[in-house]
Amino acid sequence: xxxxxxxxxxxxxxxxxxxxxxxxxxxxxxxxxxxxxxxxxxxxxxxxxxxxxxxxxxxxxxxxxxxxxxxxxxxxxxxxxxxxxxxxxxxxxxxxxxxxxxxxxxxxxxxxxxxxxxxxxxxxxxxxxxxxxxxxxxxxxxxxxxxxxxxxxxxxxxxx
Numbered sequence: 001x002x003x004x005x006x007x008x009x010x011x012x013x014x015x016x017x018x019x020x021x022x023x024x025x026x027x028x029x030x031x032x033x034x035x036x037x038x039x040x041x042x043x044x045x046x047x048x049x050x051x052x053x054x055x056x057x058x059x060x061x062x063x064x065x066x067x068x069x070x071x072x073x074x075x076x077x078x079x080x081x082x083x084x085x086x087x088x089x090x091x092x093x094x095x096x097x098x099x100x101x102x103x104x105x106x107x108x109x110x111x112x113x114x115x116x117x118x119x120x121x122x123x124x125x126x127x128x129x130x131x132x133x134x135x136x137x138x139x140x141x142x143x144x145x146x147x148x149x150x151x152x153x154x155x156x157x158x159x160x
Contacts, residue, residue: 011035019068
């Protein structure tokens, strides 16, 4: 079992996501969401915004492509993923680090918006089997019904 820190964050998209590709052609998108806590001030009878937390996130492959095609700056998102520490060294030689989130799922929050879902199609990989393989090219056949039964009593689909 990995020692990942699972996390769900709800926040607003800070900028339009920009789709990029690795040298191997894998799509990725880096994006930042701002999550601002709110609390009710009883004395003022009003809601108050707290300090926003900005979280850099990365989505890969199909979620990255879908996010880049769907979400725009200001969109309220629900991001589910894992926290990790990103480490680097500055040009001055100082060691730096920050917490980032690898997004497993990204969804639109429907608290303040409506959503129209369009299902994407996945490309079908070429078959790795030989074209004369009977298991991949055979058409399924139904066996003949037992003697004394009719086709309609045997071949009916269940009602659900």
